[in-house]
Amino acid sequence: MNNSLFYSPLSKVLLSVMCWYGPHVYLNEFIRENLCGRIMEVGVYNGENAVRMVRAAVKGLPASEVEYHGFDFFSSYSTERIGRKLDETGCKYTLFEGNTMDTVPEAAGKLRAMDIIFIDGGKSFNEAWSDWEGSSRLMHQGTGVFVHNVDFSGVARMVTSIPRDRYDVKLFTPQFEGKVALIRIKSSN
Numbered sequence: 089m090n091n092s093l094f095y096s097p098l099s100k101v102l103l104s105v106m107c108w109y110g111p112h113v114y115l116n117e118f119i120r121e122n123l124c125g126r127i128m129e130v131g132v133y134n135g136e137n138a139v140r141m142v143r144a145a146v147k148g149l150p151a152s153e154v155e156y157h158g159f160d161f162f163s164s165y166s167t168e169r170i171g172r173k174l175d176e177t178g179c180k181y182t183l184f185e186g187n188t189m190d191t192v193p194e195a196a197g198k199l200r201a202m203d204i205i206f207i208d209g210g211k212s213f214n215e216a217w218s219d220w221e222g223s224s225r226l227m228h229q230g231t232g233v234f235v236h237n238v239d240f241s242g243v244a245r246m247v248t249s250i251p252r253d254r255y256d257v258k259l260f261t262p263q264f265e266g267k268v269a270l271i272r273i274k275s276s277n
């Protein structure tokens with residue numbers, strides 16, 4: 089294999105763009121290690137990541153005990169299209185259509201706490217902060233909230249604004265992906 093091509097700046101850019109929508113392996117690892125059954129994703133896009141997370145969850149739990157809750161405009165990929173993909177996994181799911189600044193806070197008042205939440209919707213500060221605030225209401229002591237694209241200024245500001253006296257915030261950089269934050273409730277709370 090020609091390594092110079094693999095490591096060229098162009099291939100790095102291409103790989104990082106692909107990974108915006110690609111396999112976020114850290115999510116699947118967290119799901120398997122923590123036997124997550126209640127999964128939420130803010131920003132679903134084509135549903136491939138949704139299916140991957142559910143498939144990771146059913147390795148440890150019966151499909152009937154796995155729930156996926158996805159939030160998006162569903163303008164590029166309709167709820168029917170995403171639903172057909174999720175139907176194949178046998179999990180239970182709900183798809184919340186509309187602006188997450190409306191749908192996430194509304195759902196946070198109705199849903200039970202999640203085991204894992206992936207925030208990967210709008211990248212402005214107002215969107216990211218609203219998505220975080222709603223998500224934070226759905227955390228239990230073991231919930232992992234992953235925030236994608238912390239390199240975006242609005243998302244970075246949101247992550248910086250999270251109160252460190254209540255939450256542990258860890259930043260990491262998966263290969264070929266931008267910065268990601270993992271937020272958990274501080275164990276002393």
Ligand SMILES: C[S@@+](CC[C@H](N)C(=O)[O-])C[C@H]1O[C@@H](n2cnc3c(N)ncnc32)[C@H](O)[C@@H]1O
Pocket residue numbers: 108109110112129130131132133134135136137159160161162163186187188189208209210211215
């Ligand atoms: C980066 S994609 C999500 C990718 C997906 N999480 C994955 O890993 O493949 C971002 C998605 O967020 C949605 N989105 C962005 N801002 C939104 C908003 N304010 N309300 C609802 N959906 C939004 C877009 O429609 C898009 O599908």
